[in-house]
Amino acid sequence: xxxxxxxxxxxxxxxxxxxxxxxxxxxxxxxxxxxxxxxxxxxxxxxxxxxxxxxxxxxxxxxxxxxxxxxxxxxxxxxxxxxxxxxxxxxxxxxxxxxxxxxxxxxxxxxxxxxxxxxxxxxxxxxxxxxxxxxxxxxxxxxxxxxxxxxxxxxxxxxxxxxxxxxxxxxxxxxxxxxxxxxxxxxxxxxxxxxxxxxxxxxxxxxxxxxxxxxxxxxxxxxxxxxxxxxxxxx
Amino acid sequence: xxxxxxxxxxxxxxxxxxxxxxxxxxxxxxxxxxxxxxxxxxxxxxxxxxxxxxxxxxxxxxxxxxxxxxxxxxxxxxxxxxxxxxxxxxxxxxxxxxxxxxxxxxxxxxxxxxxxxxxxxxxxxxxxxxxxxxxxxxxxxxxxxxxxxxxxxxxxxxxxxxxxxxxxxxxxxxxxxxxxxxxxxxxxxxxxxxxxxxxxx
Numbered sequence: 001x002x003x004x005x006x007x008x009x010x011x012x013x014x015x016x017x018x019x020x021x022x023x024x025x026x027x028x029x030x031x032x033x034x035x036x037x038x039x040x041x042x043x044x045x046x047x048x049x050x051x052x053x054x055x056x057x058x059x060x061x062x063x064x065x066x067x068x069x070x071x072x073x074x075x076x077x078x079x080x081x082x083x084x085x086x087x088x089x090x091x092x093x094x095x096x097x098x099x100x101x102x103x104x105x106x107x108x109x110x111x112x113x114x115x116x117x118x119x120x121x122x123x124x125x126x127x128x129x130x131x132x133x134x135x136x137x138x139x140x141x142x143x144x145x146x147x148x149x150x151x152x153x154x155x156x157x158x159x160x161x162x163x164x165x166x167x168x169x170x171x172x173x174x175x176x177x178x179x180x181x182x183x184x185x186x187x188x189x190x191x192x193x194x195x196x197x198x199x200x201x202x203x204x205x206x207x208x209x210x211x212x213x214x215x216x217x218x219x220x221x222x223x224x225x226x227x228x229x230x231x232x233x234x235x
Numbered sequence: 236x237x238x239x240x241x242x243x244x245x246x247x248x249x250x251x252x253x254x255x256x257x258x259x260x261x262x263x264x265x266x267x268x269x270x271x272x273x274x275x276x277x278x279x280x281x282x283x284x285x286x287x288x289x290x291x292x293x294x295x296x297x298x299x300x301x302x303x304x305x306x307x308x309x310x311x312x313x314x315x316x317x318x319x320x321x322x323x324x325x326x327x328x329x330x331x332x333x334x335x336x337x338x339x340x341x342x343x344x345x346x347x348x349x350x351x352x353x354x355x356x357x358x359x360x361x362x363x364x365x366x367x368x369x370x371x372x373x374x375x376x377x378x379x380x381x382x383x384x385x386x387x388x389x390x391x392x393x394x395x396x397x398x399x400x401x402x403x404x405x406x407x408x409x410x411x412x413x414x415x416x417x418x419x420x421x422x423x424x425x426x427x428x429x430x431x432x433x434x435x436x
Contacts, residue, residue: 068291070284072378073362077342078332101335116288152378178334178349180360182296185347234436 040064044121055111057228060119066174067118068182074151074202078186083170087147087207090138097186100172103128108167110192112199113228125190127171131164133206142210148189148198149205155215156198157224158191160208167192170203195226195233256404263400266393273390280375283368293369294362297346303355315341318350318357 040062047055078097086092107126146163169190184201223232283292307314341348346361
């Protein structure tokens, strides 16, 4: 193997090493910042929601269908399914899947925004409004928060005021078909004005609480409020 | 050797000078060997979960549509049996559930057949676990809790030891007094540059 034997050769070798290492460092750092744009995203960026906010929150890219984002699946059995409405309420109750289907149904086209930066526009969810379930359970005057409880201890939290908005659902259908297992079958929460982890899959309970209880991701470094328009991704 | 005593003072001086590097190298080597298994688990799972938006690292998704010949029997169990026979499925379903007047769900552990009893269209959906990755991700994300927290903490301490001991393993110009310092600084610059360029949290 050739060894640099003069001071000049050593200096050239050192300079080459420094240049290569420096360039590698800059490429590594810039690689994470680069974001690819596309037609769907550009189109959505030109649109505005009814509430005046841009249709696409900052830092999001539009894709065509929901991506399965993992999680420990719950029991997919419709006959074993129970949804518990409880906590700071006057009249706690439990619903079977059939009882849930028998309640007044709402179908909404909603935009969902994942914290990993993809968004799906106009995903059609069918289910029951959380506001309707709350009306039956009668939250106590002290209730301020809603905790979505799901399989294997997963939870997410939103304020009661947000949970009672008409587009917050307990959904069992997606795009006209039964909710797929990867998306939380048989039932998931939908709170689409927040990053999508708030919309707990494999939903088993809705608990009303007089105090806030940060959930699974909220206690692992993610934002407690999770507003996509403020890019509240991390705590 | 009558005058054999003369070299002694020099030897004694050398003895007093302790060389920690052989110990450091040995410890670095053994901690490294010990950490190989955990590193493979964490690194593989890290790559897998780092690209959550591109794929599901835990499950393969099953999504198929089938068409059955009509009419189907009006009895739910008979209709399910008929559908499964036509689809070539020989396992016993976990349950047959009438979700609506037109929809029959035939549920298995890993998949569900949603049968539209009027059109005969069957939507099969489910997910099959990726065996090794699912376990690695389960460990990495500490979904098991309990004792794994201690294992993960110990591994983090091992990694800190490997990083810090690595700095002092080589003396001289290829170590911290030269090339080593430069490469270490470049490595540290990656997160610093990223935070500066991206605006940080």
